[in-house]
Amino acid sequence: MTVLLKLLRLVRPFTWWMILAIITGFATIGSSIGLLMTAAWLLSKAALHPSFHELQIAIVGVRFFGIARGALRYIERLVAHSTTFRLLSNIRVWFYASLEPLAPARLQQYKSADLLQRIVGDIDALENLYARVIAPPATAMMISGLLWVLLGYFSWEISLTVLLFHGAAALVIPLISGMLNRGSALQLSRTKAHQQAATIDYVQGMAELQLFGQIERHLETMRAQKQQELNIQRKQALVQRAHEPLIGLCMNAAVITVLWKLGPLVTSGAIESIWTAVIVVGIMASFEAFLPLPDALQHLETDREAGKRIFDIIDTEPAVTTPPHPLEFPSDHSISFSNVTFCYPGSATPALRNISFDARHGEKTAIVGPSGSGKSTITSLLLRFYNTTEGSITIGGTGLQQMDPDIVRRNISIVSQKTYLFAETIRQNLLLGNPQANDQQLANALQQAGIGAFARKLDQWAGQHGMQLSGGERQRIAIARTILQQAPLIMLDEATASLDTITEKKVMEQMISLTHNKTLLVITHKLQAMEQFDRIIVLDRGTIVEEGSHSDLLQQKGIYSSMWKLQHETVIPDIL
Numbered sequence: 001m002t003v004l005l006k007l008l009r010l011v012r013p014f015t016w017w018m019i020l021a022i023i024t025g026f027a028t029i030g031s032s033i034g035l036l037m038t039a040a041w042l043l044s045k046a047a048l049h050p051s052f053h054e055l056q057i058a059i060v061g062v063r064f065f066g067i068a069r070g071a072l073r074y075i076e077r078l079v080a081h082s083t084t085f086r087l088l089s090n091i092r093v094w095f096y097a098s099l100e101p102l103a104p105a106r107l108q109q110y111k112s113a114d115l116l117q118r119i120v121g122d123i124d125a126l127e128n129l130y131a132r133v134i135a136p137p138a139t140a141m142m143i144s145g146l147l148w149v150l151l152g153y154f155s156w157e158i159s160l161t162v163l164l165f166h167g168a169a170a171l172v173i174p175l176i177s178g179m180l181n182r183g184s185a186l187q188l189s190r191t192k193a194h195q196q197a198a199t200i201d202y203v204q205g206m207a208e209l210q211l212f213g214q215i216e217r218h219l220e221t222m223r224a225q226k227q228q229e230l231n232i233q234r235k236q237a238l239v240q241r242a243h244e245p246l247i248g249l250c251m252n253a254a255v256i257t258v259l260w261k262l263g264p265l266v267t268s269g270a271i272e273s274i275w276t277a278v279i280v281v282g283i284m285a286s287f288e289a290f291l292p293l294p295d296a297l298q299h300l301e302t303d304r305e306a307g308k309r310i311f312d313i314i315d316t317e318p319a320v321t322t323p324p325h326p327l328e329f330p331s332d333h334s335i336s337f338s339n340v341t342f343c344y345p346g347s348a349t350p351a352l353r354n355i356s357f358d359a360r361h362g363e364k365t366a367i368v369g370p371s372g373s374g375k376s377t378i379t380s381l382l383l384r385f386y387n388t389t390e391g392s393i394t395i396g397g398t399g400l401q402q403m404d405p406d407i408v409r410r411n412i413s414i415v416s417q418k419t420y421l422f423a424e425t426i427r428q429n430l431l432l433g434n435p436q437a438n439d440q441q442l443a444n445a446l447q448q449a450g451i452g453a454f455a456r457k458l459d460q461w462a463g464q465h466g467m468q469l470s471g472g473e474r475q476r477i478a479i480a481r482t483i484l485q486q487a488p489l490i491m492l493d494e495a496t497a498s499l500d501t502i503t504e505k506k507v508m509e510q511m512i513s514l515t516h517n518k519t520l521l522v523i524t525h526k527l528q529a530m531e532q533f534d535r536i537i538v539l540d541r542g543t544i545v546e547e548g549s550h551s552d553l554l555q556q557k558g559i560y561s562s563m564w565k566l567q568h569e570t571v572i573p574d575i576l
């Protein structure tokens with residue numbers, strides 16, 4: 001389906017609103033035409049010194065059209081703005097709802113700035129869809145129809161002549177303008193996306209740019225991008241500025257041609273001379289409806305480009321889908337990986353190869369291994385961000401793919417190494433885990449996460465990305481949030497990596513005791529409190545190389561034993 005048809009499908013729920021706005025738009029310009037034509041008739045007639053009685057209806061007509069024009073213009077603006085904003089908010093909600101199933105797997109290919117430009121800039125561009133693309137041609141067509149009927153009363157030849165000039169104003173001028181500005185909408189949206197990316201990089205990477213002395217170079221790139229945007233806008237404006245004079249030219253040409261045709265008709269007495277001025281001002285007033293048309297084509301190109309960029313994302317097949325009849329989340333929370341192989345989209349090398357393991361209900365399982373061995377990939381698969389390439393994963397015997405991904409995620413609490421804190425207070429960040437929690441419950445959770453002192457700072461602002469807190473504090477707030485969530489399955493993915501060794505050990509022991517009857521899966525490369533885990537799985541380059549309890553693995557004298565020795569028998573300062 002073409003982008004335009006898809007866009008029209010989006011505006012379909014507002015059909016009646018749009019019809020109402022188009023009718024009021026038509027009535028407004030129609031009143032203008034009525035006002036000028038009645039006034040012209042009145043003046044022409046008055047020149048012939050008729051009785052007051054003969055002018056009475058025209059005087060009432062002038063008053064009526066004068067008041068109607070103002071009132072209708074107000075109503076038209078009200079309806080048009082209301083339609084535009086309803087439409088925009090509908091498109092925005094639709095876009096967010098369609099985006100959610102694509103996260104995170106399908107959105108990873110987009111730069112965050114590009115995504116932001118699509119979410120904000122491209123959706124905003126669609127603001128023009130109704131008011132500047134759909135409404136003006138519809139109103140112009142109706143006005144042209146009105147003139148056709150009004151002038152047809154006098155002469156079909158005059159009627160046809162005006163129709164031809166209306167056609168030229170509606171088609172020829174916009175087409176020439178469109179040709180001159182071809183591709184500029186695409187260039188503009190790309191330039192804006194690049195600018196947004198550069199601005200975000202500038203703000204977020206300012207410290208790095210300063211350290212490497214690259215501020216001036218980065219600013220130069222931004223200046224060049226701004227200049228490029230200005231050049232495109234200048235070119236667009238040059239063409240746009242010509243629209244009004246060209247429409248005026250068309251109008252004057254129409255008037256001259258009509259006058260030329262009217263001459264013989266008036267001389268022959270086929271048309272009374274009093275109507276000459278009426279016909280001429282009617283034609284002149286009708287061209288008001290054609291003024292926005294050349295811009296409409298420009299906006300159409302912008303909207304098509306914005307729509308294309310939006311549908312590029314939305315039409316992507318989600319990496320995971322909800323089955324038509326999802327099964328319930330089981331009460332047994334054992335996790336089982338069976339011959340699982342997984343390749344990230346676009347990657348030829350599997351991140352996990354044929355791995356099988358069980359993490360039984362209520363047991364504590366640790367997955368350890370060197371960096372890049374595939375530990376976090378296990379988390380992504382369990383949270384159903386991706387489907388396995390081969391093999392299956394079950395919870396309590398039910399296949400992950402047979403359940404609703406949202407329900408699975410609601411039952412698994414996770415603290416990852418990339419904790420995200422919202423630019424809100426500590427309280428708001430904690431309430432994400434349990435919106436109903438009272439202050440006492442928040443304080444208990446903070447205490448259990450090892451930052452009891454924050455119970456007195458619940459209303460402190462966490463800062464952008466939680467930057468008003470240290471890395472360790474952020475991590476412990478995230479742990480407290482997980483404690484509040486009370487999900488039956490808990491996963492810690494390098495959750496304590498940013499803590500010092502002593503605190504890390506303490507928090508880990510606390511988590512193990514807090515999750516007494518729960519299934520706990522801990523992913524780590526720092527071997528802390530390992531003796532307390534029921535099972536330890538050692539991963540290396542995507543495969544399970546060792547499995548067993550802490551003492552078993554030490555006896556095997558394999559990778560685990562070497563890692564343990566390195567971390568515990570050699571004195572390695574924390575700062576390394």
Ligand SMILES: Nc1ncnc2c1ncn2[C@@H]1O[C@H](COP(=O)(O)OP(=O)(O)OP(=O)(O)O)[C@@H](O)[C@H]1O
Binds near residue numbers: 347371372375376525
């Ligand atoms: N989104 C992704 N797209 C493509 N490849 C990826 C992606 N994420 C991870 N990988 C690759 O998959 C492999 C396993 O990565 P993973 O993050 O699971 O390792 P890890 O053991 O958790 O590492 P670390 O301890 O450093 O976090 C790595 O080779 C990595 O480059």
